[in-house]
Amino acid sequence: MSNRHGLPLLAQREDELSKCAYCPKLSRATCIVSEAEPREALTPWGKMTSAFEATKSGADPERAELAWGCSNCFHCREACDHRNEVAPTLNDARADYVALELAPPRVAALLERTEAIEAEHVAAAERLEQTPGVRSDARQALLLGCRYAKVFPDEARAAIRLAVALSGPVRLLRGCCGAWQRAAGAAEAANAAQRRLAAELGEKGRLLVLDPRCALELSELRPLTLVELAARHPERFEPPSSRPEPVRYHDSCALGRGLGIYEPPRRLLARVTGSAPLELVTSRERARCSGAGGILPVSMPDISRAAAARLTDEHQALGGGALVTSCASSLSRLRGAGVAAVDLIALLESRLGAHG
Numbered sequence: 428m429s430n431r432h433g434l435p436l437l438a439q440r441e442d443e444l445s446k447c448a449y450c451p452k453l454s455r456a457t458c459i460v461s462e463a464e465p466r467e468a469l470t471p472w473g474k475m476t477s478a479f480e481a482t483k484s485g486a487d488p489e490r491a492e493l494a495w496g497c498s499n500c501f502h503c504r505e506a507c508d509h510r511n512e513v514a515p516t517l518n519d520a521r522a523d524y525v526a527l528e529l530a531p532p533r534v535a536a537l538l539e540r541t542e543a544i545e546a547e548h549v550a551a552a553e554r555l556e557q558t559p560g561v562r563s564d565a566r567q568a569l570l571l572g573c574r575y576a577k578v579f580p581d582e583a584r585a586a587i588r589l590a591v592a593l594s595g596p597v598r599l600l601r602g603c604c605g606a607w608q609r610a611a612g613a614a615e616a617a618n619a620a621q622r623r624l625a626a627e628l629g630e631k632g633r634l635l636v637l638d639p640r641c642a643l644e645l646s647e648l649r650p651l652t653l654v655e656l657a658a659r660h661p662e663r664f665e666p667p668s669s670r671p672e673p674v675r676y677h678d679s680c681a682l683g684r685g686l687g688i689y690e691p692p693r694r695l696l697a698r699v700t701g702s703a704p705l706e707l708v709t710s711r712e713r714a715r716c717s718g719a720g721g722i723l724p725v726s727m728p729d730i731s732r733a734a735a736a737r738l739t740d741e742h743q744a745l746g747g748g749a750l751v752t753s754c755a756s757s758l759s760r761l762r763g764a765g766v767a768a769v770d771l772i773a774l775l776e777s778r779l780g781a782h783g
């Protein structure tokens with residue numbers, strides 16, 4: 428199905444678009460983007476209404492730009508009586524706009540680098556293949572996630588060690604889940620990346636995944652996140668011998684609202700630190716987004732930084748200290764904002780017991 432304005436994916440989102448367009452709530456209070464830049468057009472209502480109007484009267488660069496004002500955090504869905512899928516709808520809008528060559532210049536520049544970015548990811552995964560426990564003939568496969576492999580190799584190695592300790596040798600997948608391409612508006616490239624990854628995975632063996640954003644994107648392949656794997660073996664993690672400083676926990680959007688995993692990380696942190704983790708002002712379904720997802724740092728960098736600053740200020744006002752999170756994008760954004768952000772899996776790996 429298409430429509431006369433050349434927006435085939437949006438034409439299939441009539442239900443989601445009209446739910447927002449005819450809703451008086453705006454969902455303004457839920458959105459980190461319209462919080463950072465208080466414009467009605469940037470509320471979930473505004474972005475969805477703009478896309479709805481594009482299906483009626485055509486797209487233009489101004490309407491197109493609004494679709495990239497979303498971090499794919501799913502917060503507005505939690506506040507919506509219909510649980511309306513705003514983020515996937517805006518991703519479809521992005522794909523339609525890219526096809527019409529209406530992507531904002533920053534996004535277009537990113538997409539032009541797709542091949543080079545994918546090659547960098549493969550090279551980063553290859554460098555990690557020397558980690559003990561990685562075997563090319565292993566039945567189970569581990570996908571680290573591009574950003575972990577490229578930007579956080581220490582955390583990536585810790586994740587490999589944890590996976591090997593808890594469930595035996597792994598082979599590393601070199602492919603990409605396609606999440607960043609989908610968020611950029613390159614739906615075909617995202618689907619192609621997923622097909623290549625599925626072929627690399629093959630028929631047998633299970634798929635372990637470090638970055639929850641990748642696990643969310645690959646839900647059809649029934650992945651097991653390393654958080655879930657760790658939660659199956661709590662006895663493998665040692666309680667502290669002394670009383671360490673408590674840590675605060677940040678629900679990343681993909682692990683929390685995306686995959687619905689809220690309590691297992693808290694239980695694991697309680698085990699390895701000796702006390703329940705501290706909480707931010709809002710948590711679980713209402714957790715604050717770090718502004719790192721949905722390629723927001725590329726499409727709207729100032730808004731992304733402002734979102735990270737809000738989260739940072741909240742954490743510091745509560746006393747600061749270590750802030751544990753579980754996705755590479757949040758880790759990047761929070762460390763960039765000066766927070767002592769700690770990766771959940773790397774922390775757990777450091778507390779594996781002697782039999783680990």
Ligand code: SF4
Nearest residue numbers: 458497498500501503
């Ligand atoms: S998913 Fe998050 S960033 Fe996107 S519109 Fe909803 S609240 Fe805003």
